[in-house]
Amino acid sequence: MRGELLLHLYATRSREQPVQFDGTRYRTLTFLKDEDGLFSHLIFQDDLFFDLYNVVERSYDGISMTDVHGVTKLVNGAVERYTGIPREYFLGKSADRLVTRGFLQESVTAKVLAERKPVTVFQGGTNDQQIVMTGSPLFNDTGEIQQVVINFRDISELVYLYQQHLQEKQVNDYSGERAEHQDVEMQQISSMVKRVANVDATVLFMGETGVGKDVFATELYERSRRSEHGDFIKVNCGAIPMDLLESELFGYEDGAFSGAKRKGKPGMFELADKGVLFLDEVGELPSTLQVKLLRVLQDGEIRRIGGTKTKFVDVRIVSATNQNLREMVKDGTFREDLYYRLNVLPIKIPPLRERKNDIDWFAQHFMDQYSRKYRVEKTYSEDFKIWMRAYHWPGNIRELANLIQRLVITVPDMMIDVRHLPADYAKPVQDGGDNLLKRAAENAERELLERTFAEHKTTYEVARALNSSQATVARKMKNYGINV
Structure with missing residues (x-):
């Protein structure tokens, strides 16, 4: 009173x-x-x-x-x-x-x-x-x-002041800890992640398996103010059995089903309150859970299995997929309204084979990481570096990390060379057909860029002449070492 x-x-x-x-x-x-x-x-x-x-x-x-x-x-x-x-x-x-x-x-x-x-x-x-x-x-x-x-x-x-604070904080907190992308397109993606880190809208990372979607999702969380108030909770929607996924996401009350814990259990949404919930392989969600996820995005409320009360949760949803959700919408296997809710800020990550300049950095990064872990000292031969840049990498960064770890452990020599490659990698290189064709195409592309650039002054003019985008031209010129 x-x-x-x-x-x-x-x-x-x-x-x-x-x-x-x-x-x-x-x-x-x-x-x-x-x-x-x-x-x-x-x-x-x-x-x-x-x-x-x-x-x-x-x-x-x-x-x-x-x-x-x-x-x-x-x-x-x-x-x-x-x-x-x-x-x-x-x-x-x-x-x-x-x-x-x-x-x-x-x-x-x-x-x-x-x-x-x-x-x-x-x-x-x-x-x-x-x-x-x-x-x-x-x-x-x-x-x-x-x-x-x-x-x-x-x-x-408030947004302006907080962005200034983050920029100052990132200089101290993240210097040298994140991937130093050499590829122009990847640098633009990293910049985008920084810009949207503190915008509470859904983000959808798209790309092939192993391109680093979960790494970018983690970085987005760590750069956001939510990292100071809540947790980063990751759920692989394709790895959890469908009959358990609902209870993992929404939790359950005491006696909700046979085998349920006494006093119930909080779900991933509750654990991610004030933080970020990362839904990996979101395209694997069954239709019944797609409806429930849509309700959470619309109302910000959840209800545990067996419960009668709803609970408000302050969660930012970040999702990832290696599938074409738009085609799944057309096929009727993914809800259109949920797709648009998740796709507010779409970020597509290109495969490793399309960003050759990143291969050297990641190869050295994994070499340093596994050399420290296994207490050895290794280096790459020049032939091995050439091979890495020519290889297709269908498994992307995950495959590269796996291969480097295996070679660091198994190769007895100080220098890792092409002859140390496992049989499933060495055979395509020995055949050489795919690599020779690829190199011929790259040489023709490089010559075309050099000739076009000799006639034009800027990358924008080159892009118009080649009916391409400025970002693509800039990235390829950097990949081929063509100086502007």
Whole structure:
């Protein structure tokens, strides 16, 4: 009750002189008029009032308060800064009237009263600001809403400040720890992952098996603010039996089925609360779970198996697939509405054979990693490096790591050479047909680029002349060592 009265008193911005009583200073304050036009008065301890006054008035966030009728009783100075509207236009007016007159886009108070829980709405501001208003209900002893307290924040400012913080943090935290991609297209993908790390939208990584989709998903989490508040939970939708996948994702209550643990078990959504849930091989989800996943994305709520209550979860969904989900939608094996929900930020990762410049870095990275692990010192011969760049790598980075690990363990010599390759790798190289054809095509491509670039000044002009994209031209020129 004391806090409620203080807020009412603050709304009047009274400056009446304090009175002395038993050694304590008190102040006579006047409330705003009620519906009958009557004033209310209160005598309140002077220093405590001004402590609260200073806290509210000096808050950088905007603060206002309305009654159950939506009438504004309190507004601090920050609201005026965010909205560009003098506070006098808010005080004593209902939210519906403010919406009608164009001061507000929508009434957060009305939504709070209807839903009886905190509600956030977006409200435009001055100078291209993106203002977010969060209304929180204040209940009385009988469980009825008595007031609604509203906070105003400038999201555009917060995002800018946090991005600056992340950039400074990444310089210290991630230097030398992540793949140093030499391929232009991969550098663009890495840049994209950094940009969307703190945007709470779904991300869909697409690409062949072994290209590093899970690595990028982990990096996205580690670069986001969610890494400070929640966990990264990975679920391989194709590795868990269909009859167990639902309980793993959503959890279950005590007695939900035979063999269920006492007191139940939280699912992956609950474990990932405030964090990221990574759904690998999301195309393997059965249709029944596709429906449930769609509901979580729409409502942000889950219900355990055997449970009767729903629970709100704050989870960012990141998924990955090596399948063509668009074709699966056409075939009717994947829900179209779920596809669009997951595909808000699509990122396609090219196979290793299309980014030759990355092979040298990953080969050395895995060599260093496994040499430390097995306490040996190994190097590559030049012929082996040439072979790695010519090989097709159907298993992508995963296959490269597997091969390097095997050779580090099994090769007795200090230098790993082509002759050390296992039989299933050596045979295509000895035959040489595929490699010779590939090298001939690469030579013709290199010569075409060199001739075209001699006639044009920029990669954009070369791309237009060859009916290609600038990114593709730049990547291939770098792969072939053609200097711009």
